[in-house]
Amino acid sequence: MKKKNVTQTDLLLEIGCEELPAGYIPPATEQLRSSIEAGLKDARIGFGKIVSYATPVRLIVLAEGISARQESQREKISGPSKAAAFDKDGRPTQVCLGFLRSKDARIEDIKIEDTPKGEYLFIERAMESLPAKKVLADMLPKLIGSLRFPKVMKWESGGVRFARPVRSIVALLGSEVIPFRFGTLQSSNLSRLPRYESAGMGPVKINSANDYFLKMKKYGVEADGDKRRASIETMLKNAAKAEGASEDFNAALLETVSYLSESPSGFTGRFSKDYLDLPVEVLESSMAKNQKIFLLKDNKGKALPVFAGVLNGKRKDISGIRGTFEAILNAKLKDSMFFLKEDLKTKLEDRIDLLKGVVFQAKLGTMHDRVGRIRELSRFIADTLKVPDDEKKKIEMAALLCKADLVTLMVKEFPDLQGIVGREYARRTGEDKEVAKAIYEHYLPKGPNDPLPSGNIPCILAIADKVDAIAGFYSIGMLPTGSEDPYGIRRASLGLLKILSEKKYPLSLDALLDKAADLYGDKVACDRKLVKSQILAFMRERLKNILLDKKYKDDIIDSVLSPGIGSFDRLGKKLEDLSSISQAKYFLEAAKVVERISNILKGAKDFRREDAKVRAELFREQLENELWDIYGKQKEKIEDRIEAGDYAGATKLYAEAFSGPIHLFFEKVTVNADDQALRLNRLSLLRAIQAVYADKAADLSKIRLL
């Protein structure tokens, strides 16, 4: 058993910064914990529990049970060969002495070992075991400098960078300061008071890790972000109860405010009822953006003239603070009311011309051009889906209006509210309800957890919107790469596939992309075929993931996607049918047929599928004739089943027709005959049998047969 270090102490590191951006803090907290853990392991220093915390101005890590020294370890250093190290009289040569000098070793330390290359010198000895304090003094400044943030800055001449200036570092091992410098800043046992105690954050002396947490508690600092969030949530819920409001709050804002305060305390305030006329999303956006406060809503989601805010630090009298929050909110909402009134003077329809002044993308033209294409595309989709005329009219209207809110004052002020503002303005100016809804929902789904558009009208518009963007950006070579998606093309693709696969529309990407490319016309010069194949390859990858999420088996998905994605109604039916019969005997038989043919065709490198031509006059064996006969009789029946979307029936017919004969054929007939014409004819025959099913239904050679 290894000997345990007798003395163990706690390590406390507090990086005291000027206010860090709220979004940077949670990932940095975790990084700090994991890099301390890795650093200690790497340095062979024993430790117990490690926890990290953070406030807007502190990144804190506590590592318990730090061993006093590095764990001892032996090292083995190889040196020169014995022949080089000693002369013929057995005296050490310059080579040997140089080696000893460089390793700070003596001649007695040397061992000679027999290796496959001959006899060599080795030194084996205990590695230096430094005190933890010394190791940490070296490790901590590097570790602080290695923390990653979305953006870093310089605040003093020299090399160090961090998210915001670092102004104090508490580094304690037990009660001793671990001495080091980060830039020009010296570590110490001096932390800083919270701003509500001392605006300029005066010093507070820390004697140990334990003392640190006691002092933080004394000054009201809650170091744990999760606890702060929970306490804010409780405050918000209490406020909601008191006002009879819903307990549903903006989660993203809650996360942000948890990292804007070291000691959150809540309060509520009110604003003028005149502003309740603003769309609820505008109220929420203005409050979140300008003041980081929460709107209270009733259980139907309607705004109440009440907000809840979170302060840094607890105070006895907040009437002054509340008064200012209310006055600012009223002033800001007055601005939004001005936008609303101005905007409503012009109907959405009359704004469409203004879209000529809004660039969609420099090479892809204006938003006005885009709206024109979206209209054409949605018309094409509506025709394909044979939607009734009254719906068509609404789609037409929604397509025309879907981007008109981009030229409103409100969307210029709150760009995130595009679509929402359009919907509200459409409602308020008497547009059809479904049209209004589609103006908003055509942007859906915006994220992986967003709902899909709810009915045909918004779905068709959403498909048109996304196909146009995808086709456009791909045609000018702006593709999503790695994790980058600056134009939202990956997101649009995922959204498009989700809608199509969920709604199972009789639409194919092929046809949609061709139509979109036609609409761009000569505007973009590109190799249309290549662009389409790039998009389809990308889409197939994404679609596979979506279908895996829907719990289809991966080999069934592969087999179904192999002939091409095709139209989504058929795709859905294929997946359902094949999944439901995947354990049936005939399914496995059909798969075996396709697989055997696939295997032999794969081996025939000189055989080109597109050249396949069966010539009955070349048949030599009776079995060839018989197989050809079966093919002739069954082909149409199988195709009819496929055409009718009865993939289970088609599979059954296919297995019954070919399962027996094919195996017999392979057994008795040499496909790869020496006579080349004969061989190619037999391959062609097999290819015909493969194609009738695998090219139109599913390539069952992808099925894993047990």
Add this chain to the structure above:
Amino acid sequence: MKKKTMTFQELIMGLERFWAGKGCLLAQPCDTEVGAGTFHPLTFLRSLDKDPWNVAFVQPSRRPTDGRYADNPLRAQHYYQYQVILKPAPANVQALYLESLESLGIDLKKHDFRFVEDDWESPTLGASGLGWEVWLDSLEVTQFTYFQQVGGIELDVIPCEITYGLERIAMFIQGQYDFYKLKWDDKHTYGDIHRKDEMECSKYNFEVSDPKMYMELFNTYERESKRLLAEKLLTPAYEFMLKTSHAFNMMDARGAVSTTERPTYIARVRNLAKSCAMLYLENTDNK
């Protein structure tokens, strides 16, 4: 007895006194139209070298598109900044700033003040920095920035720029959330001084100005700035760069700059600003 509230002019005097006391040179405004104190040569150019530089001044600022015909309590096309540059940024710069608020009689214990992330960038000046908006009870009163880059040049000695929105601070101190009702002195309101010109200038910027003239002026100013750069006459070249920037803003207010042309105009101003920065450094190196 109620304490007399601090007027707008007393606020300026208070800041002057405070920062002079901290060793700042009290400068006077830049006398060409600018959008912010950052454009003042005593900010822009003096940020570039490694010499210590501490300066404070009022800067009347113009943002033609922000005009609201004196109708909006928080936005105007002409307003005042109080600009402080501290180079190198002292380690206690946040505390100094907070102390300046206290010197104006703001009791920070009674208020909720925050440093809210706001990274600043001026594409026309090729300048950027990291910092915050400072909120007093949710009212944004100051922009606080550590410059990282100016005129496209990565800085070694980092200046801290503190930009007070004077009207905002006055609002907070006077508890009066309408620009125009602020007390300028005991007899006059801010509106007495600026309401009429705010209305006139809003009308001019949005309705009456001649964008074609400004486009010609832009070209003329740009040409002149380039000519002066070639003559190595820094100050006049810099001033003509400022004039191009204002001409661009005037065109912008008329909606005369399309989204596609926008980046080109901005890049043209930035190129002048960068050339000025290079010339300034060349001159200081030769000193």
